[in-house]
Amino acid sequence: MxxxxxxxxxxxxxxxxxxxxxxxxxxxxxxxxxxxxxxxVRVGQIGFLNLVEAKQRNALKNVVAISNQKGGVAKTTTCLNLGLSLALNKKRVLLVDFDIQANLTISLGFKATPSFIDLLNSDSQNFELFVRQTQYKNLSLFPSNKNMVMLNKRYFGARNFEFILKDRLLPIEDQYDYILIDTPPSIEFFTLNALTAAHLVVIPSQCDYLSTHGVDQILKLIQLIKAKTNPDINSRILVTMFEKENAASEMIYKKLNKLYPNMSFDTLIEMDARIREAQIMSMPVLAYNPQSVAGRQYLRLAEEILSLKM
Ligand SMILES: Nc1ncnc2c1ncn2[C@@H]1O[C@H](COP(=O)(O)OP(=O)(O)OP(=O)(O)O)[C@@H](O)[C@H]1O
Ligand SMILES: [Mg+2]
Structure with missing residues (x-):
């Protein structure tokens, strides 16, 4: 517990x-x-489809969690834009909004859609009924809504609660080349489930003075997850909102590389006003402006992910 x-x-x-x-x-x-x-609470209340398989199977090779307990570091932005970048590479991509803020769902223009809690409450238990096709080819969304808060209240701390997302992803894993999970800036139910299912954790980190603290915290959590629920977990740091020719950004970038050598993606995501403009239009930046600096960097990040042996 x-x-x-x-x-x-x-x-x-x-x-x-x-x-x-x-x-x-x-x-x-x-x-x-x-x-x-x-x-x-008792495990029986969770209603697993196949708890034994969820616990015994290795991490799902195509599942990537985007996670950092620090808020506002571009987790959702990365999930959305990396997802579209992979989809543009002809990969079948499912984005899972596992954050009660539902920012990913809103960013794709969906409102008041049934979410993971509705799946758990449904009679059919049919995952695909809840998946929405976005307006972008090869890009689907499993949405979130504010009712998801009840999941944390109901199940956080219950025996095996960390396996419920993996349990529900197992039957559909072959339908997608990549499943990207957006997580909230806190630990509890959502992040622990995402990290338990994921083969790779992308850790977005802004170049500000508290970023190394945030990275340190999530790496410690990943070690705990590795020991407890997911021995297959891997992680990579993604520097986001990097400001070129800004001394503080450069200093923190160097510090991150020194503290965590060979743990970052080669690709950096720069600060780019197009990201915020795209967000206002409820669009991924690559759809809003394919030539944008950040958009092209997310495409490069997708190429890096594609080249990883997952
Ligand atoms: N490369 C970028 N350039 C400029 N602005 C950016 C960039 N990346 C993200 N942002 C902006 O930073 C803000 C935070 O981004 P985002 O919502 O993706 O962070 P988050 O880590 O998901 O936040 P939370 O912890 O609240 O879930 C948003 O307003 C977003 O538009
Ligand atoms: Mg977010």
Whole structure:
């Protein structure tokens, strides 16, 4: 059972048999914060299709999670534009919006669409019924909506809760060449599920002074996931919103490379006003302006991903 300190976000893996009460008071040994924690709900309530397979199968080779607990680092922008770039390379791409903010869903022009929680509540359990074809060839979306917040309340901490997304992706994995998952700027249910299913985690990181802290946190979480639920997980850092000829950007870029050698993509994504303009139009930047600097960089990133042995 994973308990997260709400103050400093340190994770603890507690043995369930040692926890007697349904709710208990915990104290973080790192920051000394005292908080309420809860026993997981019973696994039967989750309703897996095939829990044994979800736990025993290696990470799904074509699943890429875009993740960083730090907010506003271009996770959603990367998911959208990398997704379209792969689709333009004739790959069948599914984007999974696994963030209650539903920014990815909104960015593609969808509103109030049924989401993963509706799939879990549905009688048919038919994943494909919830998938939307976007206006871009080869690019589909599994949308999010605000009801997804209930997933975290209902299942976070439940036994095996980290496997539910993988469980639902297993039957459809062959229908797509790439499945990209957008995650929120927090850990809990959504990020832990995405990291448990993924073969590769793309870690977008802006070149600001707190970025190395964010990268450090997500790499520690990935180590925990590797030990607990997904031994196959790999990760790469993607520098985003890089400002050319900006001393601070250059300094932090060098620092990232020094701290995490050979862990970054060769491609950098530069700060580009076209990204924000495209967002206002609910479009990926490559559709809004195919010649844009960031658009071409996302195409290059797709080529790098295609060249990885996944
Ligand atoms: N290369 C870029 N150039 C300029 N602006 C960018 C670039 N990439 C992203 N942005 C802008 O930065 C903001 C944050 O991007 P985005 O929503 O993708 O981040 P996020 O990590 O998904 O945020 P959250 O943590 O809230 O989910 C958005 O307004 C987006 O348009
Ligand atoms: Mg986002």
């Amino acid at each position: 994973i308990v997260v300190c709400p103050n400093c976000k340190t994770h603890y893996d507690l043995q369930e048999r040692l926890v007697q009460e349904p709710a208990f008071i915990a104290r973080c040994t790192k920051c000394l914060h005292v908080f309420s924690a809860y026993q997981p």
